[in-house]
Amino acid sequence: MNIAIIRYFLGWILNVEAVLMVLPLITALIYQEQSGIYFLITLAICGGLGFLSTFRKPKKTVFYAKEGFVCVALSWIVLSIFGALPFYLSREIPRFEDALFEVISGFTTTGSSILTNVEALSRCMLFWRSFTHWVGGMGVIVFMLAVLPLAGGGYNMHIMRAESPGPSVGKLVPKVRQTAKILYLLYFGITLVQILCLLLSGMPLFHTLCLSFGTAGTGGFGILNDSIASTPTFNSPLSPCL
Amino acid sequence: MNIIIVGCGKVGSTLAEKLNRENHDITLIDRNPNVLRSLTDSNDVMAVVGNGAVYQVQMEAGIQEADLLIATTNSDELNMLCCLIAKKAGNCHTIARIRNPEYSTEIRYIREELNLSLAINPELAAATEISRLLRFPSAIKIDTFAKGRIELLKFIIPDHSTLDGMKVLEVSTRLKCNVLICVAERGDDVVIPGGNFVLQAGDKISFIASQKDSTDFFHKVGVVNNHVKSIMIVGGGRMTYYLGKILKNVKIKLKIVEQNLDRCNELSELLPHVMIIHGDGSDQQLLEEEGLDQMEAFASLTGFDEENIMLALYAAKKTKAKLITKVNRTSFKDVVNSLNLGSVINPKLLTADLILQYVRAIQNSLGSNVETLYRIADDQAEALEFRVGNDAPMLGIPLEKLELKENLLVACINRKGRIITPRGKDTLEAGDTVIIVTINKGLQDLKDILK
CATH class of the missing domain: 3.30.70.1450 (Regulator of K+ conductance, C-terminal domain)
Incomplete structure (x- = not known):
């Protein structure tokens, strides 16, 4: 098995995660929250590790189905472990396994939560929690296939095959990269429409973003203890979106 | 470019692989879903199961956006029909494999009437x-x-x-x-x-x-290079027939050994100037009897790779003849090349290469400047022919002053039909064609040769 290329691939996953963390960081800056510092720390760790492992391109670029499976499986794990760090470091979710559960539930768009009092979390944490839904809804790996020019060759096919459910990959256009781009455009579009609708119905921006991320990714994290039950007026545009 | 390939035999799948590597968008059509599955599993291509000559199937494969359709099924007629329908449905370039000798005499007529961009005949090419x-x-x-x-x-x-x-x-x-x-x-x-x-x-x-x-x-340099005056061919397939036709006008004595009696009769009618021997080509005694050791060339062109290779090795041992060996399979290329088989001919690869060349030429009209392309040294190097445009950045500058990329050579300049072997003082002028030999793959334009 070509370990070097798996390391390289996981390095890129970390780089992408580092970039994703910029958004909750901005949220923290806007709301002047102390806990934003933990995103900065995680971002530094991810970025550092990612930089180290993508610094050198692997010489051997053989990539078969086996490497594809390993890459995809490991990248979900890596993504979740580093994604859980801000919750754990900030002690807002004091136990690591709980934080991990929350993030895995987020990235896999499962939507179940260990939190009894969601509202106690700081806003940047809430934002990250909902944002994992949105990222997971389409898949980080598909995103990587769409944007990153990874060494090329037939290897994105093996990754796509390991990542997508079912025995064969359905595509809209001949190239995986183009297919992924089209899917992402649609995804962006849907999310944008929902955000606009919710804003028009009078919901505050922060709520709108978090809820839209949660629903577009077919997840289910809310940011209030009773989810969306207490906000009946907002439901009118939300139900068709769901 | 959007390319549709109908028929995923050896040529079709080789083409799919190579064209995909050159960043074209490939859609495959074949009747056999298993073949398609194995191809889509390892290559970034799309596949449609069905008969490629059916309008609906072609529409599903996106014929309307396609720039080129290549038909390489095993039936000539189906290939022609595919191209005909594609031309009407999508108005794209079309390439058909047409290998039947009966058609080959009127290939020009067929090509014009069907509006084919290229009609390729693997055996004739070989x-x-x-x-x-x-x-x-x-x-x-x-x-x-x-x-x-x-x-x-x-x-x-x-x-x-x-x-x-x-x-x-x-x-x-x-x-x-x-x-x-x-x-x-x-x-x-x-x-x-x-x-x-x-x-x-x-x-x-x-x-x-x-x-x-x-x-x-x-x-x-001390290489003996006499024209071959006599050749023995084992196997009387289509390739042998075409070879006989081509060599008709050259003074080469041809001897064909063929196992099938009916085919022997057929061949002797088609090629009256050639001596046809009915017998088993792998029979040592027969080969000796027919004067293998006096032959100046020996070609093993049977349908079996193993037999061809054995025959070539035997001939190499017995004679100093020029050897030509047909090998159909593309795997284990290193092993085949390490054997003393003389020139190895692979009709499938040859076909794929010719089509590739043509695709590059079409691309040329869409922006790149490659006139012809050859893969040399087992695909590890390329020789490309470019036309020098009026706006080329290196016009009039002596070659020794140009900062060329590593591993790249300006090999030849063709100025209005005059061939110049370039030295340091020579320059490139507008209207020249120039041949570049390089190990760096994927040159698209002449200006890519500069650092």
């Missing part, structure tokens, strides 16, 4: 290649540029040749020969030799020269 090799038996491979005026020849430096131990720099001065050595293969390494590269016996050398110069060069 036979043409063989006939070229027979003209220059010391070369393992010959490619032509500038519409046949320039040739790229590959040969192995024999022991005790004057070239052994000579620097590339000294070749043209010491031998007083206007040739340019472009690529040297030593073992598994492929290099574009610089001036200080020292040649050794056993190296495979590709060089560019005009026809007259190459004869002269072979003579001076």
Whole structure:
């Protein structure tokens, strides 16, 4: 098995995660929250590790189905472990396994939560929690296939095959990269429409973003203890979106 | 470019692989879902199951956005029908494989009437290649540029040749020969030799020269290069038939050994000037009896790779004849190349290469400037022919002043039909065609040769 290329691939996953963390960081800056510092720390760790492992391109670029499976499986794990760090470091979710559960539930768009009092979390944490839904809804790996020019060759096919459910990959256009781009455009579009609708119905921006991320990714994290039950007026545009 | 390939046999799948690597968008059509699945699993291509001549299927494959349709099913008629429908439905370029000898005589008419961009006949292409090799038996491979005026020849430096131990720099001065050595293969390494590269016996050398110069060069480096006067061919398939036709006008004595009596009768009617022998080509005694040891060339063109290879090895042991071996399978290429089989002909790869060349030419009209492209040295190097445009950045600058990329050689300039072997003082002018030999793949434009 070509370990070097798996390391390289996981390095890129970390780089992408580092970039994703910029958004909750901005949220923290806007709301002047102390806990934003933990995103900065995680971002530094991810970025550092990612930089180290993508610094050198692997010489051997053989990539078969086996490497594809390993890459995809490991990248979900890596993504979740580093994604859980801000919750754990900030002690807002004091136990690591709980934080991990929350993030895995987020990235896999499962939507179940260990939190009894969601509202106690700081806003940047809430934002990250909902944002994992949105990222997971389409898949980080598909995103990587769409944007990153990874060494090329037939290897994105093996990754796509390991990542997508079912025995064969359905595509809209001949190239995986183009297919992924089209899917992402649609995804962006849907999310944008929902955000606009919710804003028009009078919901505050922060709520709108978090809820839209949660629903577009077919997840289910809310940011209030009773989810969306207490906000009946907002439901009118939300139900068709769901 | 959007390309649709109908029929995923050996040629179809080779094309899919290579074209996909060159970043074209490929859609495959085949009736067999299993073949398609294995192809889509390992290549980034899309597949549609169905009959490629059906309008609906072509629509599903996106014929309306396609730039090119290549039909390589095993039926000539189906290929033609595919192209005909594609032309009407999508108005794209079409390439069909048409291999039946009955059609080959009127191929021009068919091509014009069906509006085909290219009609390719693998066996005819292979036979043409063989006939070229027979003209220059010391070369393992010959490619032509500038519409046949320039040739790229590959040969192995024999022991005790004057070239052994000579620097590339000294070749043209010491031998007083206007040739340019472009690529040297030593073992598994492929290099574009610089001036200080020292040649050794056993190296495979590709060089560019005009026809007259190459004869002269072979003579001076001690390679015997007589025209072949007699050839024995084992296997009387289509390729042999075409070869017989081509060699009709050349003074070469042809002897064909064929196992099937009916085919023998057929061939002797089709090729009245050729001696046809009915017998088993793998029968040693028969081969001896028919004078294998006096033959100047021996071609094993049966349908079985194993038999062809065995026959070639046997002939190599018994004679000094020029060997031509047909090998259909593309795997284990290294092993095949390491054997003493002379020139190895692979009709499928040859077809794929010709189509690739053509695709590059179509792309040319869409932006890139490649006129012809040859893969040399086992696909590890490319020789490309470019046309120099009016806006080329290197117009009028002597070659020695240009900052060219590593591993790249300006091998030949064709100025209004006059062939120039470029030296440091020469310049490129608008309207020239120029041949670039390089290990860097994917050159699209002449300006890519600069650093």
